[in-house]
Amino acid sequence: MPSLPLLLLLWDATMVQKYLQKYYNLKTGTNKSGRQRNSGLVVEKLKQMQKFFGLKVTGRPDAETLHVMQQARCGVPDVAPYVLTEGNPRWEHTDLTYRIENYTPDLPRAEVDRAIEKAFQLWSDVSPLTFTKVSEGQADIMLSFGEVNHGDKSDFGRIRSPFAHVFPPGRGMGGGVHFDEEKTWTDDFRNYNLYYVAAHELGHSLGLLHSDDIGSLMFPRYIYYGDALLSLKDIDAIQAIYGPSKNPIHQPPAPRTNAWLGDTTLGNKTLYPPLVNEYLRESLTTVLRAPGTVFSCSVFLLTGGKYWAIKGHRALYGYPRDIYSSFGFPQRPKKIDAAVHEEETGMTYIFAASEHWGYDENTQSMDVGFPKEITQDFPGVGKKVDAVFQDGGKDDFYFFRGKRQYKFDPKTEQILTVLKTNSWFHCRSK
Numbered sequence: 001m002p003s004l005p006l007l008l009l010l011w012d013a014t015m016v017q018k019y020l021q022k023y024y025n026l027k028t029g030t031n032k033s034g035r036q037r038n039s040g041l042v043v044e045k046l047k048q049m050q051k052f053f054g055l056k057v058t059g060r061p062d063a064e065t066l067h068v069m070q071q072a073r074c075g076v077p078d079v080a081p082y083v084l085t086e087g088n089p090r091w092e093h094t095d096l097t098y099r100i101e102n103y104t105p106d107l108p109r110a111e112v113d114r115a116i117e118k119a120f121q122l123w124s125d126v127s128p129l130t131f132t133k134v135s136e137g138q139a140d141i142m143l144s145f146g147e148v149n150h151g152d153k154s155d156f157g158r159i160r161s162p163f164a165h166v167f168p169p170g171r172g173m174g175g176g177v178h179f180d181e182e183k184t185w186t187d188d189f190r191n192y193n194l195y196y197v198a199a200h201e202l203g204h205s206l207g208l209l210h211s212d213d214i215g216s217l218m219f220p221r222y223i224y225y226g227d228a229l230l231s232l233k234d235i236d237a238i239q240a241i242y243g244p245s246k247n248p249i250h251q252p253p254a255p256r257t258n259a260w261l262g263d264t265t266l267g268n269k270t271l272y273p274p275l276v277n278e279y280l281r282e283s284l285t286t287v288l289r290a291p292g293t294v295f296s297c298s299v300f301l302l303t304g305g306k307y308w309a310i311k312g313h314r315a316l317y318g319y320p321r322d323i324y325s326s327f328g329f330p331q332r333p334k335k336i337d338a339a340v341h342e343e344e345t346g347m348t349y350i351f352a353a354s355e356h357w358g359y360d361e362n363t364q365s366m367d368v369g370f371p372k373e374i375t376q377d378f379p380g381v382g383k384k385v386d387a388v389f390q391d392g393g394k395d396d397f398y399f400f401r402g403k404r405q406y407k408f409d410p411k412t413e414q415i416l417t418v419l420k421t422n423s424w425f426h427c428r429s430k
Contacts, residue, residue: 015069016042016046016066017042019069020042020045020049023220024048026041027041043060046059046065048079049068050065051212052212053212053221053379053380054212054375054379055379055380056413064379064412064413064414068221072162072163072221073162074164074201074204074220075165075166076209076210089168089169089174089207090206090241091206091207094127094130097132097133097134097139097141098132098141098142099134099136099137099139100112100116101144102145104194106185107187112185115198116133116143116194118195119198119228122217123199123202123203123206123230124245125245125248126238127242127244128243128245141175141177142173142176143177143178143179144178145181146179146181147180162180163197164201166178166201166204168204168207169206177201177202179194179198189224192222196222196224196227200218203234206238206242208237208241214382214415215403215418216231217230217231217234223417225420227420229403229404231403307326328366329350329357329366330357333352336350337385338351339388340388340397342397347359347361351384351388354383355372356371356372356374357371378399378408378410379413380414380415381399381408382401382406385400386400387399387400395410396408396409396410403420405418405420405421406419
């Protein structure tokens with residue numbers, strides 16, 4: 001009988017192959033000699049999957065890759081281009097109907113209706129599409145809750161089966177959304193929030209595929225942070241198919257986050273994103289708190305290629321100084337987007353466009369091996385960041401981009417959670 005480690009190894013190999021077959025179009029089979037010919041293909045597909053999720057691209061099923069494979073996700077593949085599904089299917093009319101064929105016992109019927117209606121509205125607000133609920137007959141988009149065998153050859157019921165799957169626009173089953181009834185459906189933070197999942201799946205019903213942007217609603221993993229919001233990429237994608245809304249809903253711009261380090265204070269005033277520009281009358285790149293560094297002050301401010309050192313409410317004499325000559329920072333990046341000091345290691349990370357650099361406070365010099373792509377050391381936060389900070393000396397980093405923030409563990413190099421940018425203000429949704 002095989003040993004337990006061998007059984008686990010065989011289980012991992014089976015899981016990896018099935019995952020890549022389902023989501024990355026891995027083809028298996030044998031060559032003319034009868035040998036399995038998929039070993040090289042598995043490596044290539046693993047690299048494709050790792051790149052998609054912002055992991056280190058190794059081509060090996062390492063612990064981080066296996067962890068992502070075991071997380072809850074949508075059942076639609078990841079490999080096709082983002083904007084349109086293969087063959088560019090789309091609805092030829094914009095006045096669409098939908099019908100909820102059956103209801104989950106996990107929620108009251110009225111709550112299911114509300115969640116589905118709200119999910120449709122998210123897409124109608126940014127496109128010319130309209131959605132009308134019907135109670136009988138065939139609708140354009142049919143939604144249902146199904147168990148293991150529910151008639152479409154894509155079974156539910158396995159431990160790591162997707163929470164839902166969808167068919168692209170078209171006749172018959174086209175546009176249909178199937179939710180796994182074996183999952184528990186909720187209207188709160190517990191898994192799985194029906195509104196969030198429905199909003200994602202309806203994007204597929206309208207012709208969108210998955211995005212590799214973790215801030216996009218069309219990202220394949222389940223990351224519910226209290227709301228379902230469309231990213232600019234989501235909006236651009238749906239409008240590329242159907243055009244803009246005839247009655248656009250005005251949404252206020254995302255708050256500026258490129259001048260915030262969470263617990264930074266000047267005197268007794270905490271600097272939050274809306275306050276920095278008003279208080280300092282200056283458009284800053286980033287605010288960096290770095291106690292015990294070569295600056296010998298609690299706060300310094302960066303804009304362009306210059307920085308100011310601050311104590312209390314005053315900028316220290318002799319500033320601004322040039323970041324390039326002071327630290328040996330390369331001349332190539334003309335605008336710094338963000339910076340963060342990691343107290344435990346003494347490293348200061350500086351972010352510009354899609355790259356980042358490391359400054360070692362211990363040697364007081366730029367660290368070797370840089371620049372690196374942001375996705376290399378901070379997988380999942382995206383290719384560009386607006387701001388980043390480390391809260392009160394704790395280990396985790398908080399990256400900001402658009403309307404979202406990403407709590408990131410630098411030791412495991414994993415995103416722990418995704419939140420709204422304004423979560424630090426404890427705002428309540430209306």
